[in-house]
Amino acid sequence: MPIFSKGHVKSTISTPEVVRQRFRQKGLKLTPQRYAIYEMMIHTDSHPTVEDIYHAVQPMFPMLSLNTVYYTLTSLKKAGLIADVPVQEGAARFDANMDRHHHMVCVGCHKIEDLYDQALDQLKISTKSTNGYLLESYRVEFRGYCSRCRKRQSQAKQKTE
Amino acid sequence: MPIFSKGHVKSTISTPEVVRQRFRQKGLKLTPQRYAIYEMMIHTDSHPTVEDIYHAVQPMFPMLSLNTVYYTLTSLKKAGLIADVPVQEGAARFDANMDRHHHMVCVGCHKIEDLYDQALDQLKISTKSTNGYLLESYRVEFRGYCSRCRKRQSQAKQKTE
DNA sequence: TTATCTGCAAAGGCTTTGCACGACT
DNA sequence: AGTCGTGCAAAGCCTTTGCAGATAA
Numbered sequence A, B: 001m002p003i004f005s006k007g008h009v010k011s012t013i014s015t016p017e018v019v020r021q022r023f024r025q026k027g028l029k030l031t032p033q034r035y036a037i038y039e040m041m042i043h044t045d046s047h048p049t050v051e052d053i054y055h056a057v058q059p060m061f062p063m064l065s066l067n068t069v070y071y072t073l074t075s076l077k078k079a080g081l082i083a084d085v086p087v088q089e090g091a092a093r094f095d096a097n098m099d100r101h102h103h104m105v106c107v108g109c110h111k112i113e114d115l116y117d118q119a120l121d122q123l124k125i126s127t128k129s130t131n132g133y134l135l136e137s138y139r140v141e142f143r144g145y146c147s148r149c150r151k152r153q154s155q156a157k158q159k160t161e
Numbered sequence C: 001t002t003a004t005c006t007g008c009a010a011a012g013g014c015t016t017t018g019c020a021c022g023a024c025t
Numbered sequence D: 001a002g003t004c005g006t007g008c009a010a011a012g013c014c015t016t017t018g019c020a021g022a023t024a025a
Helices: A016-025 A032-042 A050-060 A066-078 A147-160 B016-025 B032-042 B050-060 B066-078 B118-122 B147-160
Strands: A083-085 A093-095 A102-106 A112-115 A134-145 B083-085 B093-095 B102-106 B112-115 B134-145
Touching: A016 A032, A032 A050, A032 A066, A050 A066, A134 A147, B016 B032, B032 B050, B032 B066, B050 B066, B134 B147
Parallel strands: A102 A134, B102 B134
Antiparallel strands: A083 A093, A102 A112, A134 B134, B083 B093, B102 B112
């Protein structure tokens, strides 16, 4: 069963050596905590919060502090190994998937899923509209209801009918 | 001189009566503080933060509390009279321009400007990509450098050459 | 009159900062 | 050896909550 069923081939391969090299290349020291955090990030597409990451990694490092998670995420982000997910709902969310993609946010359960769409990757703005801006990047965020929340809604509706 | 030089005709007209009616329609009480806050919001396109609004209105109401600004903004948002600007940089930003539009964020000075572009208002996603989501809305955020920051950059570059 | 709004105060959540010890290169 | 990372603690910023008095409808 493919990890990505949507026709997207993940470009991020992570063996310990690859990770080690990637860190060295960016001038980042490779500590066990960092390795664990980065590994965890690579193997999820759930766009975890700092707390999520902390609770996922902490069992392996009982002494791990939240602070270190913050620090690590900041470092990884500066190095371009992860990105923060542009959603404004209290806690920040992070994403180790650096392939070009966009996001769908479920209004019901606040889940965030990746969206791959070629057309979205090629948006063009007429220079007339940009008011002198030199635009370098953009992101598209879709909002709606995920399949599970839709099911839940229609069931709740049936009951009241 | 037109307020909107980009071909956009502002649809929000605000006379005191219109505001009064709009509030009543939404079941909002029209207090002097609220009126002042909403008026201020309507007459700016700077996407102010709560603090910005507070400092703009406070001179007229020396007793005004930040709390009231928060409360008012929450009420106005629930009523659909304003929207929060989807940018995640510490403080929330608000916008009384409810016409369909998108935003350009300046990476240099963090200014936010409106972007009107018909093509952006008609994005379509193939249902194959949506993984069961029922998408209801979306927004596009562009990032880049505004004309002023571009000028500043090129000047700084000249000096070092 | 009554539900809402205001202002003050306090608490809450997320994040950053300071510092000394420890670890990676 | 020296720089960077870790953990603990404290502080910071933005926002929400609680409550009594005031006010718009």
